Each structure stands twice: as C-alpha cells, then as structure tokens.
Amino acid sequence: MNIIGSFFSSFMAAASLSRSLIQSNGGKTQLVGFVSSAIILVVLLWLGPLFEPLPRAVLAATIWVALWGMFKQVKHIWTYYKLSPYDVVIWVVVFVATVLLGVDNGLIVGVAGSLFIIVFRVVLPHSSVLGQARDTEIFRNLKNFQVDAIKGVLIFRFMAPICFVNAAVFRSRLELECDLHKRRPPGGEEKGCLQKILPPYPYSGDRLCAN
DSSP states (O other), X not given: OHHHHGGGTOXXXXXXXXXXXXXXXXXXXXXXXXXXXXXXHHIIIIIHHHHTTSOHHHHHHHHHHHHHHHHHGGGXXXXXXXXXXXXXXXXXXXXXXXXXXOHHHHHHHHHHHHHHHHHHHHHSOOEEEEEEOTTSSOEEETTTSOOBOOTTOOEEEESSOOOTTTHHHHHHHHHHHHTHHHHOOTTOOOSSXXXXXXXXXXXXXXXXXOO
8 A cells, every 4th residue: 555655645554553562662674564464464364263262351461462562651641741732632532532432433533633723723823932042043932941032133933824814813922022012003004014113102104014
C-alpha cells in the first residue's frame, strides 16, 4: 500500500500503536513492517487454528505483555500536558469514551473532539509579544522567558493563519498590545486598518495597516 501510494503523494499508512511499540524495541529499518506483516499473514492463514483452544486468559496475558510499554507511558501524561494541553485532553477524552462506549463510539468521539480543538485553536489562537535573547537571533515570549524587547519595534506572534473567523481577534489583540485601544478617538471609523494615533492628541488621521 505504501509502495503504490508513494507514486501519488499519498499519506503513509501506519500500523496500530501496539505494533509500533513492539517494532520500536528492535526494528532498525523500514523492512521491519514487511517482516511483521508477513508473520501476521502466516499466523492468520496457517497458525491461527493452533491458538483457538487457548483460554482467553492466556491471550489476554499475551496482549498485556505486548502493550506494557504503552501502559507505562501514562506516567508521562503531565509532561505531555506541559507540551500540548490540547493533545492530552483529546487523549483522555478518547480513552474514557473508548472504555465506556466501545471502540467505534470512542473513535467517533475522538474525531469530533479533534475537529472541535482545531476550530477552537483557529478562532482563538495563542498570541504573544516576542523579545530577543541577548547576543543571539533567538526570539521568545516576553512573559515566559528572560529576553529583551527591541526598542521601537513590536514583534507580535499570532499562532494561526489570519482569516475571516479570527480577523477581529487578531486586530483587538494587536491593538491591545500597541495600546491603540486607549487612544482611539470616540466615533473613529474602522475600515480594516489599525488606527495609529500620533501625538499630540486629538487624532491626526494617519493609519497603520496591519496585513
């Protein structure tokens, strides 16, 4: 499937999480997927009947050993939460939904939750003002890192593509960072550009467009 799809710029097909964990413990190249698929094919076609008499407890123990590495990752959930709270929330919701509602309904809940998070992050994305680390070309959030603001320059980062659903949010946040919301004259018309208020007050009529 991946060989044929590579000629058409398709997304790569991936195995389940349990197979990925097993292969990551000893696999070195992409051929590990071919070898594991061949073994599974042999088991399904010829060796499957030999496992039929085994009690379910034995099969469950086999699955538990294979997935033990995945279960151990639960202790790292707080670390993952610091990296991406949205992904951890989706993981917890899908896990609970799968346990309580079943695999099919859990998958539906996961897809719906992922779409909701995507829309939410586009409509209300994270934004920040960046500063420059001393003697480097590295820029970081002024509130979270020890960086210096550049005199006369405001570096505003908006973590989403600007479109009609978040244009008003972008404008209001940028005006808030520039303090333009305090100096806008009463009844000043708005035509999609940030109003630049030049001293002395009152409003001089100049505009600074933010594209």
